[in-house]
Amino acid sequence: MDKYEQVIELAKRRGFLWNSFELYGGTAGFYDYGPLGSTLKRRIEQIWREAYVIREGFMEIESPTIGIEDVFVASGHVGGFSDPLCECKDCGEAFRADHLVDKIVAVADALSDKELDNVITENNIKCPECQGELGKTYEFNLMFRTNIGPGNGRTGYMRPETAQGMFVNFLRLARFYREKLPFGATQIGKSYRNEISPRQGVIRLREFTQAEAEIFIDPNDKKHPEFSRFADKEVSLYSDDAQEREKVEKMTLGEAVENGTIAHEFLAYHIGLTDHFLQRIGITADKMRFRQHKKDEMAHYAIDCWDAEIETDRFGWVEVVGIADRTDYDLKAHAAISNTELSIYREYSEPRMVTQFVVKPDMGKLGPLFKSKAKDAANALKSLSREELEQENITIMVDGEAMTVPRDVVKFAEETVKISGENIIPHVIEPSYGIDRIFYATMEHAFEEEMVSGKEDSEEEKRIVMKLEKEVAPVQVAILPLLTREELIIPAKEIEKQMKDRGILVSYDDSGTIGRRYRRNDEIGTPYSITIDYDTLEDNTVTIRDRDSMKQVRTPVEGIADIVYEMIYGNRKFESAGQAL
RNA sequence: GCGCUGAUGGUCUAGUGGCUAUGACUGGGGCCUUCCAAGCCCUAAACCCGGGUUCGAAUCCCGGUCGGCGCACCA
DSSP, X not given: OOHHHHHHHHHHHHTSEEETTGGXXXXXXXXXXXXXXXXXXXXXXXXXXXXXXXXXXXXXXXXXXXXXXXXXXXXXXXXXXXXXXXXXXXXXXXXXXXXXXXXXXTTGGGSOHHHHHHHXXXXXXXXXXXOOOBOOOEEEESSOEEEESSSSOEEEEEOSOSHHHHHTTHHHHHHHTTTOSSEEEEEEEEEEOOOSSOOTGGGSOSEEEEEEEEEEEOTTOOOOTXXXXXXXXXXXXXXXXXXXXXXXXXXXHHHHHHTTSSSOHHHHHHHHHHHHHHHXXXXXXXXXXXXXXXXXXXXXXXXXXXXXXEEETTTEEEEEEEEEEXXXXXXXXXXXXXXXXXXXXXXXXXXXXXXXXXXXXXXXXXXXXXXXXXXXHHHHHHTSOHHHHTXXXXXXXXXXXXXXXXXXXXXXXXXXXXXXXXXEOOEEEEEEEEHHHHHHHHHHHHEEEEEEEOSTTOOEEEEEEEXXXXXXXXXXXXXXXXXXXXXXXXXXHHHHHHHHHTTOOEEEOOSSOHHHHHHHHHHHTOOXXXXXXXXXXXXXXXXXXXXXXOOEEEEESTTHHHHHHHHHHSSOOGGGGSEEO
């Protein structure tokens, strides 16, 4: 059994991850999060919220998981994401049908599937691999398509990323943030891609959870006001160049910006934030790196893109976060399709006086002369130069006809005007997290097997322990009466209530021996176990056991929920929680 | 989607054309038990689905589903 198998086996058995629809045989690409899995996932998402929503101030929004066609036409998902595929009937190899004929037809990518089939048949094109016969061309689009409303309702698609929900709300968001760059919005939610053959458990799903931030920044100022927070942070960078040499480089983010490895401060800041986040939820620092997209793999609209990658036992380096500078591509695309200007007015630090040549047609005179064509005439006049306007009789083209107008229908002058700002289209910095992959990596990195000696004279035995960060552990404390006896159960239940009142997720367990219960909790990563014994009845103290060290301290019951809370969320060390045993 | 390969209680697993389908762990109930998977008793729980061959299929054949690996795909 490799580590992946061990982790998945435990995840299934203990209620972290289940194959969806198992009752009916299951379907590839879908997973259920069980009771502990949902809780762990939510805790990871909550820390993400803390980092992005609370700390960065990028408020969370929620948009539909179904989108209308226009949105994905603009985003490029309808056209660009639908490739004509064609398979060999003999060897089964799949090819891009348009690529097969692009030497024969100039506009191969503009042909319909039928036309492609015709070209293939007419030119007797065979499988490039085995010379076998080719099947019919079909469109393969990775979006799930659906209908909105009954009958021939509007076409809709399950969103392939949450990002578009933020882009289409750009103007509303800009207003919400009082038109000041930079601002950002975030969204945590499900996205859908109809993968051809999903594999690798939760690494490639058809329905998955993304946490994305779209940060709108000034295209002329990609510095970050708080860059000092991460400037000295050392990260593992696998840049385009470094990939050529196959050598990951460690450097501080400050250096990386300085020497041009990372395009600019804003991107570097977010690489720092991602590094910080992943380690906080328990990803091992030396199993992490940032890999830069190579020039040829980068999406055409991005100018720099870094993936956070995590090393896993079976799958090697897995991409879990993409941090891209998407420039103004998305806003421009939506502006074009929606016919709406998606820009923001930016005031200059001080107004600029600009001298310009201004033409003012006299509409009172042009009206009677040109009637309904007066507006065209005015526009024609505006496009003339000073020299042309200074002629005694001015010649203009109106509706394809040359006309002559007297000089007094138009006034013109050099004017100095005050310009206090301009409309700019912000650039977008996008950190995009794949939560399910991060979830798996968190479990794998927390998973440990160790040999421990149990009772005296007994042999060493294997202990499986999930060393989850205390903050993400689904069950936070276990309440264990040492023996299944009424007099111990009563105070145990009271402590359980104290914990619940403090908002701590507690698991009460009185079945089986104490050792068995400790191990059960080790396996699900419960950081602390509280045991109630006969001394409790004497002096109202209990023991707290630390998951990782298996050490115990003795602590008064009074106020114990606060102590546990401080150990999980605060800085309190286990050793300070009571008297060491 | 193609090729190879596999599928037996919750988990891991034995097994074979023919008895009531093996075992361990786990779970539940109980006895016992004063801190790390102890012991004893009881108990629950499985042959992936559909067809075919056969007197008889969990076993053989075909198809499907799911998993793994390789190829392709991963905007």
